[in-house]
Amino acid sequence: MPELPEVETIRQGLRGQILGATIRDVELTGCRIFQTPAELLLERLPQQQLVEIDRRGKFLIVRLNRDRLVIHLGMTGQLTVWYPERPDSEGFLRHPVTGLQRVRQHSADKHTHLQLHFEDGRSLLFRDPRKFGKCHLLEKESELTALLAHLGMEPLSDEYTLPAFLNGLKGRKTSIKALLLNQRVVAGVGNIYADEALFQASIHPSRRANRLRRYEKERLFQAIRLALEKGVTYGGTTLRDYVNSDGREGGNQDELLVYGRTEQPCPRCGVRIEKIVVAQRGTHFCPSCQPRSRPNPNVAVLSQNVAY
């Protein structure tokens, strides 16, 4: 589940590795992930140079000298740079206990849908076993704007402000978790970081967005940014498939407070973490720190002080 921190980690890695590279030729599979006809990709991509790599929410935007290649990694997407002088790993090795991938580099396999071969001998490989990813080639900037038009604020940018966040929650009767997942208020938050941010803010994931107290919304506003920044700092969260542009797993899985920690003690109070379903997603929370009911105004000031 590449979310903002994973996509940002990949972006930073790719910038350091392949900025300025020129595409020599292209290989691709006839897969649903392509939102642009294969003939167009094969016709337009060769000879283009990688000028910049941007990110918007969970979308990666590879800026070429003429076009824009937009990639969404879906759930299991991997974007790695393949080096000719580097030995390929054997298959996809997994850590015997954690199940984490221990792969540095692998050559293209049946799940590799796009290969950009560069003039210098290296390649950029887009692999996605579950095929929930998307790949667009856009010739006009206006097409890019339209594609990303539904996205809310970038939580790690200056446009992420408390007034805008409060405004995004206003009148929304949906659960706060569903609101965070839907990308329209804040872009880039997925299942993992939603649970982490809600825990940090001591808010039950099922609470109605417009029923949160003002101080809870403020805490959540901060917690979202902190959870995502932490994810970037640790190089993303590898639960199973995520690897960075160098084929390596992230480190944030060891830092998670509640996600995937069902039955384990809450890091704050020791009560066992529960797993429920909210907004059709597995949801982890502490039943003690994140009570289902709206907090009483009389204890609001108290809990505010405890939480931060």
Add this chain to the structure above:
DNA sequence: CGTTGATCCTGGGCGC
């Protein structure tokens, strides 16, 4: 406006 359920897809985990 809002929610629910289906859809896409495959590897992994589990029970037998």
Add this chain to the structure above:
DNA sequence: TGCGCCCAGGATCAAC
């Protein structure tokens, strides 16, 4: 060892 079954889930869409 192997088979069948079920599940995970980001985004979108139909139905109500």
